[in-house]
Amino acid sequence: MNDLQDVSAVVIPSAAHQKPLRRLFQGLWQGLERARTRRLLAQLDARDLADLGLSHADRLNEMTKPFWR
Template structure:
């Protein structure tokens, strides 16, 4: 049962990473600047696979 919980948690975490990266990809340059994120940083993050 603990292993199943771990797998479900890993799956949920992967979905959350994919969601936040999708949102990050939608931000404009001003919003990125407000967050202290460069355009290059955004590209590096958005290009990562969902499991990382």
């Protein structure tokens, strides 16, 4: 019976330590996705913008934003 392992001493990483890292990666992923969609928006011509209901000024306004916004 002395060969039993004390499982109460097992350290499990807390969720509090995982959440900041997860938020960092999610924020980075979202920023990269916004940058990608803005690059695609930059390639649209006037007809495509009209189909989306956007003006040239709307496109310029969106393209000047940094990737984190």
